[in-house]
Amino acid sequence: MLSTQSADIVRATLPVVGAHLDEITSRFYSTMFSERPELLDGLFNRGNQANGEQRRALAGSIAGFASALLANPDERPDALLARIAHKHAAVAVTDDQYVIVHKYLFGAIADVLGDAATPEVIAAWDEVYWLMGGALIALEARLYAEKNADNGRTWREWTIVDRREETPDVFSLVLRPSDGGPLPEARPGQYVSVLHRMPDGIRQIRQYSISGGDEHTRRITIKRVRGTEHTPEGEMSALLYATAKAGDTLTVSAPFGDVVLTDSDRPLVFATAGIGCTPIVGMLNYLAATGATRRILALHADRSRAEHALWQETSTLIARLPHAQYVVWYEEGDGGLPGQMDLTGLEIPADAEVYLCGPLPFMREIRAQFLAAGVPAKDIHYEVFGPDLWLPAD
Template identity: 65%
Template sequence: MLSTESAATVRATIPAVAGALDAITARFYLTMLGERPELLDGMFNRGNQASGEQRRALAGSIAAFATLLVDHPDERPDAMLARIAHKHVSLGVTEDQYVIVHKYLFDAIAHTLGEAATPDVVAAWDEVYWLMAGALIALEARLYAESGITGGDVWRPWRVVERDEQTPDTASFTLEPADGGPAPAFLPGQYVSVRVRLADGVRQSRQYSLIGAADDRRRITVKRLRADAAPAGEVSTHLHERTRPGDVLMVSAPAGDVALSEGEHPVVLASAGIGCTPMMGMLQHLADQGSTRPVLALHADRAAQDHAHREEAAALVERLPRGHRHTWYESGAGGRTGRMDLAGLDIPENAEAYLCGPLPFMREVRAQLIGAGVPPRRVHYEVFGPDLWLAAD
């Protein structure tokens, strides 16, 4: 909870600071990564840096957290903090790195706001930062402890034992621990980070859903991002062009706050494109458990030939006594035509819904689910990369 003095200052300065956050975060990343380039080696995604998505997501999270502190002082935005904490854990973020971020962030605030950055204003926003950082540090410490690891120990070598081409642009990789140790447990819907060393020697990490497990083997699916210029798509391209059975990848411990909840209530799984991957993990779990829960699996894609895991998903739904599946394709046969439209579908009001796909898709489907009577608190979404849903709100 903010002190009374800081709360008044933050409330008064939120419009000015929020309006300058894009400039603040742009300078923050420019100076920090300019002076500490080692942070790009395995920690920060340089594709998101180049596109500006990372700074927009950071600005959105800071603004949202500050607003909640002053508007709802007795509450903590656990959902937002959990999402950030899980992503940090998948990358091995450590407590000391919050001190580095603080230094460069507040240098950027002082530079951008100029004379408006009075001692009182800086002190109030410093309190906001450390409340947010402290909550994240505590959450991350708990997640590390639950996994039996520390922030500097999230990475293990995993050997590729199988590669399966799903579509022209997606491939699945089956992995097993290369160090002889057991594979860690994970919750259906969670992901791992995969870190590779690129041609220029820099290591980069990306997150991929765990879509299946058999003994100590785990499976991920990677969609190749075809971009006009690097660094966009550099990791997926590397994996597609260079990774074959026998190769070793560095893989993090499982993480992710969007996981299938237990119980007997109905489940709605709605995805688009490569957003099908966390849903595959959930479907696999439900099928393996012999679940009798009502399950509605919905997927939208460009065409049937672009739909990764299409036949596998159909087979999993067939194993569910109360499972139903619907697909939508923009072109071609094999499903309904056009965008996902829930009109005419029986959406149980007590369902728990999980979404993954492009942001406009998730916004539209979430609105349809809420319109069908599903409470907003029961609609969960997964996004890989910076959470621009929060930044846009």
């Protein structure tokens, strides 16, 4: 895939480029948004820009893709590309935006590396960029075609038909297409994007897992992110918590996401924490509705029963599944096992497929426990809310 000459240059320069990637991506975003501020309106998440997560995710994906090309020159890193493509399609990235990103990214590379950014070095990394960009454009085109959309035109108006309070900070919105048309196809575990105008007039996008629904509606479940001394309040979640009500309309994308339930008879293990339960509840709804007989071990950790969103529904779904078991941990110990999730003493079904969702530190820890229990890495799937900072290490 990567020419021999470019591969030699990329291999030689990867350490210096990697060492400066944070500075390069910081310069890239700063310059691009300074000259193209309209990109912050309805495309880039300014919360992730402020906390640096988007910058770190971009740096990690570039380094990860380049390293994969060098390690396996005849293979394309499809797992990395698929995750990025779904994230891009969910926010309606278009082909022309790859040209814009290229301009500012390579301007930042030249500025930061200075004399080290020779024409040969720039040409080699340009080849890396367009191998990655071209593959993503093709994957995203396929995703859009599956949704009968043209280059990102997946947005649609939906009406809130019900709002349900799940916990003091978690609420569900039941949505129906405002045009009365059919629901777009969704696979269990996928998410949708919500495009909403903020009080200052700028539109922002956030992703929410599909936690349930029926033949006419879809349900998303949202946790209000409270601000702390060190972190800001969640911009979208706080606004929807305060204002969203039945009768309102929301602009919502088609469903996307590559972490979906497989069609097989293999046992399933779900391990979630906090609001990470939402895609798994969507999967459990599907399994119960289709009369699944797979062996299921559902594990969840939370602060307390009062803060455990959808726990009653989850318990009911587990009871409907003939070979399902539900184990919960609560830090406050009220109604579940005390403390944090611990696989010690649990029987992990042989040949199980494992799905993780929750805060990144939780997923790192519990993934390590599954690996220690003998579950192959290829059978452990995970979903991340926001930029995937874990991709390079996966």
